[in-house]
Amino acid sequence: xxxxxxxxxxPEPPQSPEQARDFSDGMTxxxxxxxxxxxxxxEETWRRMGNTPQDDGEIVLRGLIQLAAALHAGSRGRRSxxxxxxxxxxxxxxxxxxxFWGVDIGALCHRLDAAAGDAAALAGLVLxxxx
Numbered sequence: 001x002x003x004x005x006x007x008x009x010x011p012e013p014p015q016s017p018e019q020a021r022d023f024s025d026g027m028t029x030x031x032x033x034x035x036x037x038x039x040x041x042x043e044e045t046w047r048r049m050g051n052t053p054q055d056d057g058e059i060v061l062r063g064l065i066q067l068a069a070a071l072h073a074g075s076r077g078r079r080s081x082x083x084x085x086x087x088x089x090x091x092x093x094x095x096x097x098x099x100f101w102g103v104d105i106g107a108l109c110h111r112l113d114a115a116a117g118d119a120a121a122l123a124g125l126v127l128x129x130x131x
Contacts, residue, residue: 010095013057019045023061023101026068031126035072039065060100063092064127067112074119082119086112099130106130 015023026041042065049058070085090112096105107128115121 010057010060011054012098012100013049013055013061015101016048019048022048026064027103027127030068033071033075033124035068035075039068039072042068057096057100059092060096060105063089063096064100064103066092070119071122071125074122079119083117086115086117086119086122102129104128104130 022041022045026038026045029035029041030038042061046058046061046065049055049061066085066089070082070089073079073085074082090109093105093109093112098104098106104127107130111122111125111128
C-alpha cells in the first residue's frame with residue numbers, strides 16, 4: 001500500500017469550471033449507483049489538477065475515486081477488489097478534516113468505518129454534504 005504523509009489538514013484545492021462540471025457529474029453518477037461512471041468523471045477532474053502545494057488535496061479526490069471503484073467492484077461480486085479499494089480510499093479520505101468540494105468527508109469516514117470494509121453495507125451510499 002502506498003504511504004501517505006500529511007503535515008496537517010489537506011487544503012481544499014481550487015476548482016476550474018471544467019473540474020466543477022466533471023466533479024458534479026461524478027456526484028450525480030455516484031448517487032445513481034453508476035459507480036464506474038463516477039470513477040471516470042472524477043478521474044477527469046483529477047487529471048486537471050496541478051502539482052503545487054495548493055493541489056495537495058487531490059489525495060482526497062483520489063480517495064473518492066477509489067471509493068467509487070470499490071463500490072463498483074462490490075456490485076460485480078469482486079469482494080477482494082472491493083475490500084482493497086475501500087482500505088485505500090479510507091486511508092486517503094482520513095487525511096481530510098472537514099469538507100471537500102461540498103462533501104462531508106468526516107461523516108463519510110464514519111460511515112466507512114461502520115461498514116468495516118464491507119462494500120455491500122455501503123450499497124446505495126449517498127455522500128454526505130458539507131456546505
